[in-house]
Amino acid sequence: MYTMALFTLAAAFFLLGISVRVDGNVPHRARVGERCYCDLQASHGTFPWRRFAQLHSLSGNCSRTLSAKQFKEPIDIIGVIEQGLQKLAERINELEEEYDGDLYSIVSFRIIEIESAELTDLIRQLQELNSKNQEYVADHVVKVQNITNKVNELEEYDRFKVIKEHRNSLILKRSLSSCQSALLATPTPYVSSKPGTCSFGKLIRVSNPKSSMLNHFGTSYRYGSWGMDPLPAPGKEDQYWLTILSSSNRYGNKIRVFSSYGKFLTHSGPVDITFKTHNAQGSGGIMYNDAYYYNCYNLDHLCRFDMTTQEILSVKLPDAGFNDKFPYCTVSSCYGYSDMDLATDENGLWVLYATEGNFGNLVISQLNATDLSILQSWNTTLYKRSATNAFLVCGIVYATRNLSSEVEEIFYIFDTTTGVERNDLAIRFRKVLPGIQYINYNPRDMMLYVYSDAYVVSYNLFFA
Numbered sequence: 279m280y281t282m283a284l285f286t287l288a289a290a291f292f293l294l295g296i297s298v299r300v301d302g303n304v305p306h307r308a309r310v311g312e313r314c315y316c317d318l319q320a321s322h323g324t325f326p327w328r329r330f331a332q333l334h335s336l337s338g339n340c341s342r343t344l345s346a347k348q349f350k351e352p353i354d355i356i357g358v359i360e361q362g363l364q365k366l367a368e369r370i371n372e373l374e375e376e377y378d379g380d381l382y383s384i385v386s387f388r389i390i391e392i393e394s395a396e397l398t399d400l401i402r403q404l405q406e407l408n409s410k411n412q413e414y415v416a417d418h419v420v421k422v423q424n425i426t427n428k429v430n431e432l433e434e435y436d437r438f439k440v441i442k443e444h445r446n447s448l449i450l451k452r453s454l455s456s457c458q459s460a461l462l463a464t465p466t467p468y469v470s471s472k473p474g475t476c477s478f479g480k481l482i483r484v485s486n487p488k489s490s491m492l493n494h495f496g497t498s499y500r501y502g503s504w505g506m507d508p509l510p511a512p513g514k515e516d517q518y519w520l521t522i523l524s525s526s527n528r529y530g531n532k533i534r535v536f537s538s539y540g541k542f543l544t545h546s547g548p549v550d551i552t553f554k555t556h557n558a559q560g561s562g563g564i565m566y567n568d569a570y571y572y573n574c575y576n577l578d579h580l581c582r583f584d585m586t587t588q589e590i591l592s593v594k595l596p597d598a599g600f601n602d603k604f605p606y607c608t609v610s611s612c613y614g615y616s617d618m619d620l621a622t623d624e625n626g627l628w629v630l631y632a633t634e635g636n637f638g639n640l641v642i643s644q645l646n647a648t649d650l651s652i653l654q655s656w657n658t659t660l661y662k663r664s665a666t667n668a669f670l671v672c673g674i675v676y677a678t679r680n681l682s683s684e685v686e687e688i689f690y691i692f693d694t695t696t697g698v699e700r701n702d703l704a705i706r707f708r709k710v711l712p713g714i715q716y717i718n719y720n721p722r723d724m725m726l727y728v729y730s731d732a733y734v735v736s737y738n739l740f741f742a
């Protein structure tokens with residue numbers, strides 16, 4: 279219901295030529311002359327449906343008071359909206375597969391983020407078209423009305439879906455809790471002996487997706503990475519960054535930076551920083567201590583791009599497989615050019631890769647972040663192609679595999695302190711989309727940052 283209602287809102291504002299601003303912080307609504315401004319809160323929290331209902335009512339009031347001649351938007355936009363509606367209906371169907379309880383939080387994270395992205399997109403198109411074409415007027419009012427009716431119909435449809443989902447989620451919840459009690463009956467396996475740095479214990483659970491949003495460049499960019507710097511330079515504490523690979527899913531040439539999470543969500547004030555010499559390969563890059571670290575394009579080298587001076591350091595990673603030799607894979611396919619996966623944790627900077635000498639099995643190296651030299655390395659027995667990705671927390675490597683289109687599983691750990699490895703972990707987490715192109719742990723907020731088939735997603739981790 280909320281999906282469609284939000285879309286009604288978008289459609290109504292849109293057709294009225296009213297500017298809609300999606301803001302990270304302040305909920306607000308106002309009417310000034312014949313313009314309506316709505317700030318929509320897009321945050322990690324539960325879906326603000328009460329506020330939303332108010333906004334919806336406001337939009338209804340606006341359309342009642344504005345006369346027909348103000349419907350000036352070209353017919354193209356209506357097509358776009360129709361497509362958008364169809365897409366939304368599909369998304370609701372997708373939601374059906376993704377529920378595992380906690381109805382409103384799940385509805386909210388998907389809907390509000392996707393809608394923000396689409397709203398922004400529509401507004402951009404509106405601005406472009408608005409300046410070009412003011413021709414279509416009165417006879418489109420009927421069409422607008424028809425579409426509004428359609429939206430209302432869909433809204434009804436969705437209301438029933440949500441109710442159905444609620445029922446499904448209750449059933450799932452029940453089966454989950456019986457599964458959990460079965461799990462509790464089996465002995466819990468691993469206790470890290472790492473002293474000091476990781477007082478918060480071992481990883482026991484990954485939350486449901488905490489936020490998810492289409493990346494700022496669109497659905498065709500299936501590979502990318504994002505996050506915030508765990509060791510930021512002064513003044514850059516609130517920055518969020520995003521990189522994408524071009525349509526070949528191999529090559530990246532810039533980093534997009536936003537000064538806050540709110541700006542990141544609302545696409546405002548992006549700053550693109552382009553590499554001067556070495557471009558990036560694969561989506562294993564990360565930001566650490568005001569530098570971006572990545573696999574240099576077409577080379578068995580690591581690159582360090584200084585975000586302030588924009589200088590690039592490039593250093594060979596000895597024996598590392600590159601150019602798709604040892605990528606991460608699922609059973610059916612591989613994530614292209616994922617040979618070198620940079621990682622951060624409480625202990626600093628790491629790179630995960632594989633070597634021929636270690637038979638294509640995962641090698642872990644802790645790096646000196648200044649000169650990219652290897653401080654220490656560990657050979658594991660995990661065949662790199664059998665994992666879909668990996669990250670580190672407190673010197674422990676966690677590797678994931680694809681269980682299904684909806685669920686990824688952390689199945690393997692390697693503790694660099696003790697050299698102990700296990701592959702019987704079964705920490706599962708829900709995916710927003712089937713593919714996982716990037717995972718990194720940020721020790722500053724202790725969250726996982728994931729890039730999943732063009733969506734940027736974050737998760738909370740639970741330790742005990």
Ligand SMILES: *[C@@H]1O[C@H](CO)[C@@H](O)[C@H](O)[C@H]1NC(C)=O
Pocket residue numbers: 332333335336339
């Ligand atoms: C819209 O109009 C109705 C009836 O006039 C009123 O009760 C409601 O508060 C208005 N909504 C907003 C958000 O102004």
Ligand SMILES: *[C@@H]1O[C@H](CO)[C@@H](O)[C@H](O)[C@H]1NC(C)=O
Pocket residue numbers: 417420421424
């Ligand atoms: C609006 O809907 C009515 C009934 O469904 C239909 O007869 C009419 O052609 C539609 N008008 C436009 C402009 O789409």
Ligand SMILES: *[C@@H]1O[C@H](CO)[C@@H](O)[C@H](O)[C@H]1NC(C)=O
Pocket residue numbers: 635636655656657
């Ligand atoms: C890993 O294996 C390679 C190849 O056998 C070997 O040269 C290297 O010394 C090993 N590294 C460690 C840290 O054991």
Ligand SMILES: *[C@@H]1O[C@H](CO)[C@@H](O)[C@H](O)[C@H]1NC(C)=O
Pocket residue numbers: 646647648649653
């Ligand atoms: C890292 O490299 C820099 C520059 O070569 C050096 O000054 C520093 O001592 C190194 N740090 C460690 C921990 O080895």
Ligand SMILES: *[C@@H]1O[C@H](CO)[C@@H](O)[C@H](O)[C@H]1NC(C)=O
Pocket residue numbers: 608609610611680681682683712713
């Ligand atoms: C993940 O696993 C499911 C179930 O085995 C499979 O259908 C799907 O294709 C896999 N995903 C990828 C990207 O291989």
